[in-house]
Amino acid sequence: MRTLWGRANSGNVMKVIWLLEELRLPYERIDVGGPFGGTDTPQYRAKNPTGLVPTLQEDEFALWESNVIMRYLASANEAGESVWPREARARARAECWLDCEQTRLARPQSAMFWGYVRTPPEKRDEAAIAQAVKDAAAAYALIAAALDRSPFIAGEHLTLADFAWGPHVHRWLHLPIPDRPEYPSLRRWYDRLLERPAYAAHVAVPLS
Numbered sequence: 176m177r178t179l180w181g182r183a184n185s186g187n188v189m190k191v192i193w194l195l196e197e198l199r200l201p202y203e204r205i206d207v208g209g210p211f212g213g214t215d216t217p218q219y220r221a222k223n224p225t226g227l228v229p230t231l232q233e234d235e236f237a238l239w240e241s242n243v244i245m246r247y248l249a250s251a252n253e254a255g256e257s258v259w260p261r262e263a264r265a266r267a268r269a270e271c272w273l274d275c276e277q278t279r280l281a282r283p284q285s286a287m288f289w290g291y292v293r294t295p296p297e298k299r300d301e302a303a304i305a306q307a308v309k310d311a312a313a314a315y316a317l318i319a320a321a322l323d324r325s326p327f328i329a330g331e332h333l334t335l336a337d338f339a340w341g342p343h344v345h346r347w348l349h350l351p352i353p354d355r356p357e358y359p360s361l362r363r364w365y366d367r368l369l370e371r372p373a374y375a376a377h378v379a380v381p382l383s
């Protein structure tokens with residue numbers, strides 16, 4: 176039995192839902208985190224000591240960190256070969272972008288998203304949001320340059336790199352950012368992702 180713990184409107188949970196759906200791996204999802212709570216119990220912390228979402232559980236085996244969960248699912252299941260190259264260098268090239276999403280984008284993206292979507296206008300720290308937008312724009316410039324050269328982030332095919340960045344870009348393009356830099360290759364890639372039913376259904380949803 177495979178269970179994904181985490182609320183569906185978390186960007187990090189969305190990555191995993193999209194992957195599970197794309198690979199057609201059966202799972203159940205349980206809402207925890209945010210308004211649902213449930214992440215501060217000893218039972219949940221035993222599965223995920225950070226108390227964050229997502230957590231993946233397969234019987235007694237539990238994993239946390241969204242990108243690790245994706246790597247595991249793509250490595251442990253034959254269907255994963257289509258999005259996770261078995262050849263070491265091809266895989267390593269995609270890994271760069273997975274780690275880069277965590278190290279360069281995750282923090283400013285989260286500050287920007289919380290600032291615009293989950294904070295009432297009168298309580299927003301406009302300077303902090305502006306800085307987050309600037310930092311996120313610099314991270315998107317990195318993948319835009321990669322996407323100038325190939326249709327997907329790590330090359331000719333959809334890989335976990337696209338799953339890691341995909342939920343963020345939908346938000347980036349829909350947040351009310353006044354002076355958002357336009358990266359044409361980023362937008363073309365986003366349009367390509369929208370053609371995928373699992374992305375359209377589970378990721379490209381109203382911001383909440």
Ligand SMILES: N[C@@H](CCC(=O)N[C@@H](CS)C(=O)NCC(=O)O)C(=O)O
Pocket residue numbers: 185186187188207208209214226227228229239240241242277
């Ligand atoms: N690096 C972690 C970050 C996890 C994270 O920050 N999750 C957020 C949601 S996107 C969270 O759990 N927030 C608290 C909550 O939902 O209760 C990952 O990629 O899984």
